Every structure is written in structure tokens, then in C-alpha cells.
Amino acid sequence: MAFAQDRTAPVVHTRSGPVRGIVEDGLAVFKGVPYAAPPVGPLRWRPAQPHQGWTGTLDATAYGPSAPQIVREVDPMLGGHGFAPFDEDCLTLNVWSPGIDDARRPVLVWIHGGAFISGSGAMPNYSGETFARDGDLVVVNLNYRLGPLGLLHFASTDGSEDTEDTGGGNVWLTDQLAALRWVQDNIAAFGGDPGNVTVAGQSAGALSTAALAGHAGDGRLFRRAILQSVPLAMPLATPAEARARTAAYREIVGAKDGDDLRTLPWPRLVEATAGLLAATAEWGHWTAPFMPVLDGVTAARQPVENLLDGPGAAIDVLIGWTAEESAFVFALGEAYASTTREQVLRRARDSFGDDAAEAYAAYEAARPGGRPVDVLIDLATDELFRKPTLAFAEARAVRGRPVWTYEFAFPTPAHDGRLGAPHCLDLPFVFDNFDAWSHAPFLTGMDVRTRDALARSVHRAWISFVRTGDPNHPAMPHWERYDLRSRATMRFGAAGT
DSSP: OOBOOOTTSOEEEETTEEEEOEEETTEEEEEEEEOSOOOOGGGTTSOOOOOOOOSSOEEOBSOOOBOOOOOOSOOTTTSOOOOSOBOSOOOEEEEEESOSSSOOEEEEEEEOOSTTTSOOTTSGGGOSHHHHHHHTOEEEEEOOOOHHHHHOOOBOTTSSBOHHHHGGGOHHHHHHHHHHHHHHHHGGGGTEEEEEEEEEEETHHHHHHHHHGGGSTTTTSOSEEEEESOOTTSOOBOHHHHHHHHHHHHHHHTOSSHHHHHTSOHHHHHHTHHHHHHHHOOTTSOOOSSOOBOOSSSOSSOHHHHTTTSTTTTSEEEEEEETTTTHHHHTSOGGGTTOOHHHHHHHHHHHHGGGHHHHHHHHHHHSTTOOHHHHHHHHHHIIIIIHHHHHHHHHHHHTTOOEEEEEEOOOBOGGGGTSBSOTTTTHHHHHTOGGGGTTOGGGTTOOHHHHHHHHHHHHHHHHHHHHHSOOOOTTSOOOOOOOTTTOOEEEEOTTOO
16 A cells, blocks of 8 residues: 655545545545455455555545456447456545535545446546536445456355355455445544435445345434436346356356365456357346355345335435437347337237237337337337336335336437437446546537536436435426426426426
8 A cells, every 4th residue: 555645635544544635626525435355365355354454644535446357449339448457456445525624515426337347436437526516416436346356156165155255245245244334334534424325326326225224223324315317127047046156156267166266366357258248148138257146144135125124214315317328238239229019029929929920010100210129129118127127116106115106218429319218328427527537439419508407407406316305406497306296207308408
């Protein structure tokens, strides 16, 4: 570890030791702060352990390494989702604060998505600067273990579940829990209120947020949750399914058992992700090479249940989807370039059985002039995101639990308008930081004035929810809670809202 020498920079005393940050655009910023012990050597595939602390003052002016991950050289949507350097010693977080004082500001903890195989708290896309500055919030984001290093599931040598020693295959979740406990222990020293924490995430980050609610203690760990594009129809794997996936991965990487895997360098482990991704792909389905496991220890129930009758039932929830989520996977993929009606009909039978032709006709009629791949996009979006999200909102409403729902429907003109409003398109609007997304091809061609007006509205709604538990603000139409009477859903579209 390096230690700062500049005594004019902000210093905060955490329970692990003092950290010295930097002032950026009027905010106190602390980067690369360890929240758990490095998960290396004997701690590989072990639950996150407490950090032993440090002597002296830790230099917290540069991001820590990102979790090891595969990096796509060409990404026609995001332009890339990894952020070098990468290292197995990656369990750090970053903090943005308007002031190191006793103001006890609301706290926003952001958990990045990326199908549990990519992403980083070091990415400029996910900088907490805009939320901290515009909302007078303390913002935290974090790295957590990804891919094989975060999600492989092992059994003990006697064949029983090795849940206590390995985190049940969910060491990624033990990382995130360690970060939230760090927030509870330390955020007051950064000007935040540990009693007013919102956890937010998108995609895998949203599924993580729901999983974390299983440990929320009826709101004591965090009070509010924002779930963006959460794939609620993608259930956690059973232990048997997870062990089978681990066995397939071992065959790809060429390891005979878990002990053999422990001897391999992390670059080799990560490289094998591509092989597992290919082996688990299924035409017309949105699949992930690694999935969390329903282990009964770190995850005792499916994540959605945590926010219905489980430990997170009292948490306020804001949840939504983008109108064409699945365009992210199907609109530009080579395997779907010449999609036929017959192919989509076969895929539709997986969902509708003998009613596949009738379902296809309904989707086709709802999008006049659409191509077969557009039917696939709409079908998969409904199945994985929209329908389960609305079913969740309905279940919350039945229980009298607060929930606000939205659809982000602002289409991008990029790629000749074939994308609509795909997965991830809401992110730069939520953060209102388009400069940080200049590398993302899916933003090309947007009218800047319309784009920025919508971003201001969305960004302020998220700030209002973090601060008060209600997303309404004066510059937008009234957003009603989802209830059994109105079933209100806010639609963020081209007109601003």
C-alpha cells in the first residue's frame, strides 16, 4: 500500500485506519479504500474477511484494480465494460462526499451490473460525482468478485455442500455484504447517515440488490432499493445446477478438482469464461455463464422473495425496465442477423407451447412493420423483465408495501434505430453524465437538448427517492405509487417523461 504525503487533502479516520483522499470539483473523493481482506491465496473462493487495517495514512487518491474479467475488444453497444488494471486483490470501494462533516446526508450505494462477469466501480460511467453534487448525497460504489472467482460453487471432499467455508458459491455476495457493513461502520465519518442508505443497481447489480435484501434486517442495513432492469425471471441456480456448471468449467480450464483450480493464475481462470459462455449459450435465450446459487446460507430464497415477505419486506422499492431490453443481446448479434419467423416460432414454443403461433401474431401486430428479430426482442423483454417486474409490483401492492414502477422508453437512433431503448440505455440518464459515456456507440445521434432534458428529470427522480423514499420532484408529472387501483407506471420517453 502507498501512503499519502499531502497533508492538505481531506483525511477521514475509518475503523481500519486513516485514509487521505482528494478534492475534485468541490467534492471530497476517496478511491480504492479496502473494505475486506484481499481474497488471494488461501482466501480465494472464501467469504470476504475483515481487513486487518494499516498503520500510517492510506493514500486513497487512485482507484484500486478492477475484478479480473474478460474484456471485449469491440462492443457496439457500450464500447467496453471493463476498466484496467485487473487484479485478484480487488475488494475496494470509492466514496464521494460534499463535505467531511456531521451533516448526516443520505447515502447511495451503487452496485454495477455486467452479468456477474464484467464491470467496475472504477469506471467513469459509475462515478458518484453527479449524485453527490446534485443531490447533496454521500455516494459509494464498489468492486466485487466476478466470474469464476466470484461464482463457482464447490462441494466438500465428502460430497456435502461446502457452504460455510466457500460462501456457498456466492462469495460475490459476501463481498457486497462486507461493503455494506463497512458503510454502516464508517460512512458517518464521511458526512453520511448510516440510518438512511439506499442500495441501487442495474441488471446483475439490481439482482444483487434484491439478494442483499435477504440480509437487510427489515431495513437496518439499508432502507431503500432501486432495481433497474432486474432479470427477475432468471432464478438462482440450485446447488446441483451450480455444481454441474462448475464441473463444465473445470473441464474447459483443464482442472481435475477444486484444489487444482486453486493453483491456477487468475488470468487463466478468467480466459476460460469465454468457453463457458459459448457452452451455455442457447439461441433466442438471454443466458449467463455464471449464476448465483440458492445455497440456503448466503441466499436462503429467490431474491424477489426477500422484498415481499422476507427480511427486506419493509424496504421502499423503485423498480423498472427499458422498453426493448433484449435488443442489447439480439438486435446486433451475428447469430440473429438473418432471424426467420420459423426460428422465433420455435423459440416462442419454449414460452407459450401450443399457443406460440397466436403469441407471435400478437407481438407482430403490436409492432407493425417489425422484423422477426423484433418479435424475439419484445418476447424476451416481456419474459425476462417487464412481466416479472409488474408481477412483483402487484405482489408488493397486495401487501401494502411501497413500490414505484417505470418504463424507460426513450429510443436511441444509433445503429439505424434498430435498438429502441435497450438494456443499459437508462444508465447515462440516471447518472446524468453523458461525458463519461462518450465511448458508448449506443448513444450516437441523440438530440442533445431532448436527451439532457430527460436526463435531468430521471436523475432528479432518483435523487428524490434516495433522499425521501418518493421519486417525485417539481419538474416532472406526478408519479403515483403502484397500487391495485391505478397500477401506475411512469413512462420516461421522448417528450421528457
